[in-house]
Amino acid sequence: ADELHVSMRTVEVHRARVYAKLGVRSAAEVATMLAT
Numbered sequence: 001a002d003e004l005h006v007s008m009r010t011v012e013v014h015r016a017r018v019y020a021k022l023g024v025r026s027a028a029e030v031a032t033m034l035a036t
Helices: 008-022 027-035
Strands: none
Touching: 008 027
16 A cells, blocks of 8 residues: 555455455455466
8 A cells, every 4th residue: 555655445445345346255265266
């Protein structure tokens, strides 16, 4: 977040939206999805 000059809250919101679109709830689920 610091390198991109955005707040941690911005990162959290974007991550939550991506998770919702993918239908997952965690980074582990994203990794599993990408591995298959």
